[in-house]
Amino acid sequence: MTALPTTLAAAGPGAVSAAASGAVQERAWLLVALPLAGAAVLLLGGRRLNRWGHWLAVAMSWSAFVWGVMLFASLHGQAPDDRSRTLHLFTWVPAGNFQLDAGLLLDPLSVAFVLMVTFVASLIHVYSVAYMEHDPDRRRFFAYMNLFVASMLLLVLADSYALLYVGWEGVGLASYLLIGFWNHNPDYAAAAKKAFVANRVGDLGLTVAIMIMFATFGGVTYTQVLSGVDGASEGTLTAIGLLLLLGACGKSAQFPLQSWLGDAMAGPTPVSALIHAATMVTAGVYLVVRSGPIYEAAGTAQLLVVIVGAVTLVFGAVVGCAKDDIKKALAASTMSQIGYMMLAAGLGPVGYVFAIFHLLAHGFFKAGMFLGAGSVMHGMDGCVDMRGFGRLGGVMKVTWLTFAAGWLAILGVPPFSGFFSKDKIIETAFATGDGARPWLVGSVALVGAGITAFYMSRLFFMTFHGGQRWARDSHPHESGLLMTVPMVVLALGSVGLGGALAFDDTFLNWLEPATGVAHEEDPVIAAAAVQGLTLALVAAGVALAWARYWRAEVPVTAPAGNPLTVAARKDLYQDQVNEVLLMQSGQYLTRSLVFVDNRGVDGVVRGTAAAIGGLAGRLRRWQTGFVRSYATSMTAGVIAVVLGVVAVRI
Amino acid sequence: MLSAVLFSIGAATVLLRRNAIIVFMGVELMLNSANLAFVTFGRMAGDIDGQVIALFVMLVAAAEVVVGLAVITAVFRTRRSASVDDANLLKY
DSSP, rough: OHHHHHHHHGGGGGGHHHHHHHHHHTTHEEEEEEHHHHHHHHHHHHHHTTTHHHHHHHHHHHHHHHHHHHHHHHHHSOOOGOOOOEEEEEEEETTEEEEEEEEEEEHHHHHHHHHHHHHHHHHHHHHHHHHTOOOTHHHHHHHHHHHHHHHHHHHBSBBHHHHHHHHHHHHHHHHHHHTTTTTTTTHHHHHHHHHHHHHHHHHHHHHHHHHHHHHSOOOBBBHHHHSGGGSSHHHHHHHHHHHHHHHHHHHTTTTTTTTTHGGGGGGOOOHHHHIISSSGHOOOOOHHHHTTTHHHHHHHHHHHHHHHHHHHHHHHHHHHHHBHHHHHHHHHHHHHHHHHHHHHHHHHHHHHHHHHHHHHHHHHHHHHHHHHHHHHHHHHOOOOOGGGOOTTTOOOOOHHHHHHHHHHHHHOOTTTTHHHHHHHHHHHHHHHSSTOOOOHHHHHHHHHHHHHHHHHHHHHHHHHSSSSSSSSTTTOOOOOHHHHHHHHHHHHHHHHHHHHHHHHHHHHHHHHHHOOOOOOOOOSOHHHHHHHHHHEEEEEEHHHHHHHHSOOOOOOOOHHHHHHHHHHTTTTGHHHHHIIIIIHHHHHHHHHHIIIIIIHHHHHHHHHHHHHHHHHHHHHGGGOOOOHHHHHHHHHHHHHHHHHHHHHHO | OHHHHHHHHHHHHHOOOBBBHHHHHHHHHHHHHHHHHHHHHHHHHTSSSHHHHHHHHHHHHHHHHHHHHHHHHHHHHHSSSOOOOOOSSSSS
C-alpha cells in the first residue's frame, strides 16, 4: 500500500486498457455491494456459518480493496481533468418535480478514501479473526464490521448529499451496534446509546442542511450544489456551512459534541481502531472538504471550522494527558488529531489537501496503535489501566516495535508519516489569513503538537518502559501472527506512507482536481523556523514524559493531581456540562410539557365533561314527579307568555 | 268575563286539589270555559268559526275523559289512592 501510488504512477496508463478501466468504473457499486452482501449473508445465515463466516467477511473486505485498487489504477490512467466521473445507478426518489438519483462519484478524493478505508478495514478484519476468537458472537461481529465497511464506502462514494446521508447513518448504526457489541454490560450499552444520541444531534444539522440545499439549489447532488454556490446569498451559504459543521462535529467527535468518543471505547478494540480512529470519525472532515466551495464562499462558517478544530485539538490533548485507560488516552488523541484535520479543512484548498493527507496518515498510525493496544490487552487479560503495565516492551517485541512506529509517526518525527502531514498543517495554519489570525491559529497548532508529544510519550513509556508494575502471576505474551501481521503492515504504513505521498507532491497533485488548485502562501514566519519550533516542542514533550514516566517510578494508584488533571480525567467536565445544560433542562422541559398536558389540555377536556355532568345533575332535580308542580310551572309559564305578549302590545 | 272566571276556577282546582277526579274536573272546567270564550268571540265577530272549534274541543274532551278516567282507575287499582301527589314515580 505504501508504495502503491508511486508504483502505479510508474506503471501508468499502459497497464490498464481503456475498455477494462471503463468496466471497472462502471461496476464501482460492487465496492458497496460486496461487504453489504457479506453482512447480509452473515446475519441471515445463522449458526451454520459460525465456523467459516468470519473468513467470508474477510474475503469480502479484501475483494472490495482489490476492486478499489483497480479503480484507482483506472482513474490514474486517465488525464487529471477526466478523473471525476459520476455513475448513475438508479432513479431513487421520482416524485413529481423532485428527481433524486442514486449515483456514485468517482474522483481522486473518494478513491483515496476508498483505498484507505478498504485497506485498513481488511487488515483489521484479519486481526479481529484472532482477537475475537473466543467470543461466541464472532459471526455477528463480522456482520456488523462488513456492514460498516459497506456504509463507509457508500458515504465516500455517494454523488449527492442525500446518498451520503444514507452511508452517514449506516456508519452511525454500525458504530452503535459495535460499541454496544457486549451489550450484556449495561455501561457498554449506555455508551452505545450515548454515541448514537450525540450523533443524532449532529445528523439533525446535516438533515436541515440538505433541506436548505434543496430549497436553494433545487437539488442535492454535489454537482448541483457546488456549482450553484456562486448564485446563492452568503447568509444561506453560512447557514448551510454551519449546519454541515454541526453534522461533522457529531460524527467526528469535535467540540462541543465530542463527549461520546471516550465512552465509545467500550466496543471491542478492533472496532475502536477501525471506526473510532481510522475511518468513521474522519467522515466529518470528508464532509467539510467535499463541501469546500460552500465554506470558501462563507467566511464565517469557515472561520468556525478553524475554531472548532483548534478548540478540539487542545481539548483532546489535555484530556489525553490525564487518562490512565490506554484506549481512552488513544481516543482523546484521536479527537485531538481530528481537530488538526478540521483546522486544516477550514484553511481553504491548501488545507484540504493536508487535512486529507493527515487523515490518511492518521488512519494508518492510529489504527496501528489501537491494534497494538488491543494486543497489549490481549496479553494482559483485558487490563486497560496503564498504571498496571510497564516494561512490556521486553515481552511483546512486535507490539512494542509497531507501537513505536505509530508513536513516532504521531509525534511528527521525520521521516515518519506524521511529520509530512502535521507539520504541513501547522505551516499552513501560520500562512492562512491576515492580521493576528495566522499567529493565533498557528501557535495553537504548535502547542498542540507539544502536548501531543507529551501524552503519547507518556502512554508509550507507561506501557512499554519504566518499572514493571504487573503482578508476577500474570503472563503477558505476544499475540499470534494473525494479529501481529496487520500491526506490522500498518506500522510500515506509519513509517513510509507520509514520505511516499509527499514525495514530489504526489498526493497534492492527485487530489488537485477534486479539491481545487492550492496556492501555497508563505507563512508569517519561515517554514524552517516552524519546523524547528515544532520539533523542539515535541522533543521537550518527550523529555518531560521521559522524566516523569520512564525514569521516575509511576505510582500504581493514580495520585490526586492538580485541578487540571482532575478535570481532564473527567473529560474536562464535558459530561457534567451536557447533563446540566442539556439533560436537566431537557428533563425540565419534558416535565413541564407533561404538566401542561395533564393540567391544561386534559383539564379543558375533563373540565367540560365535568361541567356538563354537574349541570345535568342540578337540572334533573327539577323533575320532582309531582304532577301539580309541573302544572304550576306550566301555568306560570303561560302567564308569563301572556304578560309578555300583552306588554309588547301595549 | 264569565269564561275567564270559570277558567281561573278550573286552573285553581287543578293546581290546588289533590284528588285526581277533582283535578280532572278542573281540567274539564278549563276546557269548557275556553269553549265559552270561543263561542262568545265567534258571535261577536259574526262568523261560525268559534262554534266549530268549540265542537271540536268537546269531541277531543270526550276522548280525553275516556283515557283520563281509565288512567285514574288503573292507578287507583294498583296504588289504592286517587291522589296525584302519591303518583310521583316519574322523577329523577
